[in-house]
Amino acid sequence: MQAAAWVLLLGSVLTQCGSEGKGQPFITCGVENASIRYLNGTKICVSRAAGNRACIRCDYTEKFESQNNFNGQKWQFHYVGFSVEENTEYFIEASNIPPANPFEDIPQKIIKLTSPDCQDNTLKYCKTCIEMGSLWDPNIFVCYTDSEVEVNFTTSSFCSEYAVVLCESDECRDYTEHTVFTTKRNDTRVAERIPVNGQNSRKFIELIPSFPKCQSDCRRYSDYQVMCREASSNGTGRANWDANLNAIYVCTVAALLSIVCTLAAILYFKRRHGTTKNWDLLYPNMKQTPTTVLVVYSQEVCFQHTVLGFAEFLHERCKSDVIIDAWQKRRIAEIGPVQWFATQREIADKIIFLSPGPGSAACDSTCKRTIECHMKDSECMFMIAFNLFCSDLKNQSSLHKYMVVSFNETNLAKSLPSPLNCCPKYFLMKDIDSFCRDLYFSQNLRRGEGTNSKCNWRFKMNFKL
Template structure:
């Protein structure tokens, strides 16, 4: 009985017991779990039943509660109405009631605007997936042996995936808002798992499965806030596990919490060596490169001296020794672009023909997992001199099968990166900070405007191979501006001569 009283009292303290529409009369609600005193009295006149009763679930201060609304009948019996009693009976607990007393007698059957009198009460906490019996009746009640008029509602509350309940404390503590963002890959000897741990779950169970063969691993996290966790699990039997299942342990759901699963990919190859050996090897490589550079310079000097043998030829050495400036390009591609043929082919073209350094998210997956996609893209945005939005190109029967596989495997990541890039572009466009950085490149001129979000139409657009000349000139011009050479450059002519079609 103490638990029932506490449940009802909590609803009363947090309730907003005021009338809707007119300010008078007010209602005052308090707990009354037992029978009302009026049941032992005889009444010459009693009020009519309620006209209607409705219930909805609302969130107040992190708690989900019932908002119970009732409307009074518009008849003369309203003059004898003293209070309305509301009782809620959850399937898992005992019945709890509140009594809402009207501050004074009603002077009219309806409000001054002609509408029926209407009141509401916010209280009684709501648990997920629970059946409730809600009833309301007017006081004084009918006399003994007479019909007891009342309104009843039976409802079952939704689960924690409901758009309202998922934001309430009782569901948050069961992981309703938790998004682990699982990423996992495997090598021949181990599996690397990364996920975001919740501050409400201290322990996690990781299952690595191949068909019905599974191995388990336990992870503990004592931090009270959400944090990124990285775990390496050795594979003793050298088997290739392809499915990962992550099971949290929230105190409110314990072993019955929502599980998350994902498929693994092969980890990208990464050179691992002793730091001392790496440093020594780097020193030798730098020394070898310096020696080779000196030999080349001496050979050039001897050649020029032999051919010209003038002081003018010696002064010509300095510009000849300059390094060709490079442009750093970040490629952003939509989910429909074929990664294997279109993205990699375009990246190869930029590297070989335009002497550009190319950045693609698929080449830095491990780094993205470590720092998150937003921080990674913000860093690359500062590094890149040009950001190119690459749109889908024409498809051929020869590459349809390969395109479907690569599009499906990269769809989630490319959609995320494309959205991040588009949002940052809109921010730059609004603030007019660096709109010159962005370009749009397409291999298909047909309906390009329909394929792009409308803000991207303000960017320079190039159709390869039709606009290859202007694209190369503009890309080279942005590079020369950074190196202080201006527009005078021979790179556009060189591109036109050496360009080969992309497949």
């Protein structure tokens, strides 16, 4: 038996933050030859140069009949679950199970990759990077006088110690480091006055925070604005500084008063004219953006009658954009089902798990061929959607998107996995009013739009349950 040749890729963009607050990469494995027909599984390991090895074993439930999938492409496997630290070198290894015979092809492949730093668009929102100041903006202001340099900046809730570096010139051959300790750890402003001998003797160079997660290796901040400059020690510079601060305070108070008055006017209008029906008076030319709905269903659901009928109901009556995997098979074959679903999850306003209804003889006889062709694909997509839902449930993210819709109230508990019980459930046609209302409210809350249109749901549904 020959060993399969593996190709490994690590996505340049991390897919999500893990439960430990670290980034999780998207790993793809693919097989180049026909030896996949003789394999029982795959073992994937991620390790750092210093050690700390983590592995996952994936066992195949069935033997592969050919080296290509039903689209004629090489088989590919995707995994998301390893946690990585920022700006760290990793070795990713894939091994065949069982391994090849001695002195034959190498049964494994290893690649070396480096994770991005905390400035990455995804990684900077992870807990570990937030605690190292990835989202912190010190907003530094500097005031030079003859006798002192005043540095004003916003503190971080994760740091209590800062260092202000002053130099005689930009080359900074002889620098002075002034340490600032503060107990104000609630994002407040701090003004630190540093005595100097002469106006040009010292210049501000950078602010160095000491976050507990990175200590002396934290990011340094050198961008600042000069708020005042005095030529003598007669107090003019300080007066200019106070005048600038007073102007900022006045503008802030004026903005807050404007916001309060606007909110009061909106509340008054709603009380006098209702909450939804008279928004046309304010926005006569507003065009409503349709809700994007991703429908997920298992192989027990009749595709021809239930799934397509439900999709038609959402599109025609609720004016929603509907996403179904059966309509994007070519795109799924190009990027893989996991990446496709992850992309659609970000686009969709709502993700609906469609519960199967009671069996129908008419559906079985009419749609038998359609069900047999679509059964394996729908079940695969259902499991991918369920696994990503479990990941969101664990991380407490994007849970507001998920809904469960059923046409059989008595059969719901047995037809879907138990973790989905935490999602809002709707039984059609019993809960049709609340379903359409919540569907539109979720879109309006996300996009900040009015509820100018209503879902015309009171009609005869022409699909069989």
